[in-house]
Amino acid sequence: MDGLVIRAARDVFAEQGFAAPMAEVAKRAGVGVASVYRRYPSKHELVEQVRIDGFRLMLAEAEQARAQESDPWAALVRFMQRCLRESSGIGAVMPPMDPQHVYSDEFRDLQRRVAKELEELVTAAQEAGELRSDVDWPDILLLLKHLNPRLPTSEHRRAELRSRYLALVLEGLRAGGPELPGSAPDRAEWQSLCDNLATS
Numbered sequence: 001m002d003g004l005v006i007r008a009a010r011d012v013f014a015e016q017g018f019a020a021p022m023a024e025v026a027k028r029a030g031v032g033v034a035s036v037y038r039r040y041p042s043k044h045e046l047v048e049q050v051r052i053d054g055f056r057l058m059l060a061e062a063e064q065a066r067a068q069e070s071d072p073w074a075a076l077v078r079f080m081q082r083c084l085r086e087s088s089g090i091g092a093v094m095p096p097m098d099p100q101h102v103y104s105d106e107f108r109d110l111q112r113r114v115a116k117e118l119e120e121l122v123t124a125a126q127e128a129g130e131l132r133s134d135v136d137w138p139d140i141l142l143l144l145k146h147l148n149p150r151l152p153t154s155e156h157r158r159a160e161l162r163s164r165y166l167a168l169v170l171e172g173l174r175a176g177g178p179e180l181p182g183s184a185p186d187r188a189e190w191q192s193l194c195d196n197l198a199t200s
Contacts, residue, residue: 005036006050006053007029007089009046013047018047022046048103052107052110054090055107055110057088057089058083058114058117061078061083062079062118065082065121071128071130072124072128073130073131075124076124076140080140083144111194118137130174130175131173131175132173132176132180135184136184136185138185139185142190147165147169
């Protein structure tokens with residue numbers, strides 16, 4: 001049942017936002033509302049599991065990109081394309097993390113591992129002279145978020161739009177472009193943005 005509920009929650013939140021009722025998640029999963037609440041007593045616990053599932057998929061995509069693409073730029077592009085492809089399971093738009101919710105050790109470990117994998121993809125592409133030097137790995141993670149807004153349309157159409165705008169963004173990521181304004185988020189700022197914490 002867990003897999004059905006996670007997939008249903010991911011789709012419902014992507015279409016309707018976090019305000020969507022748990023009853024809609026249960027309906028989409030084909031199970032009773034009580035069954036969902038027995039497994040996930042609060043919506044925040046369900047969201048955490050959806051995020052964990054997404055982290056695992058991102059790790060798998062990063063590992064496959066590095067294993068199957070000898071060119072570092074191609075590996076980075078493949079990773080981004082696969083994360084945003086139709087029904088990837090990664091692109092669900094989640095609400096900001098609740099700073100009052102205590103996230104599990106598993107969640108935090110996967111979050112760190114995703115950051116490490118992406119840092120290695122970015123560094124390799126920069127060392128190959130293909131990715132602009134003023135881009136850092138948190139930029140890529142935030143780009144994935146910006147490229148996947150919640151839209152009231154089908155997943156097929158959302159995926160088409162993600163692919164379209166990713167193609168535009170990739171041109172701007174290539175080495176040799178004009179200097180970017182501002183600075184990339186560092187690890188601490190990225191973490192505070194992920195955790196929905198205000199920074200000075």
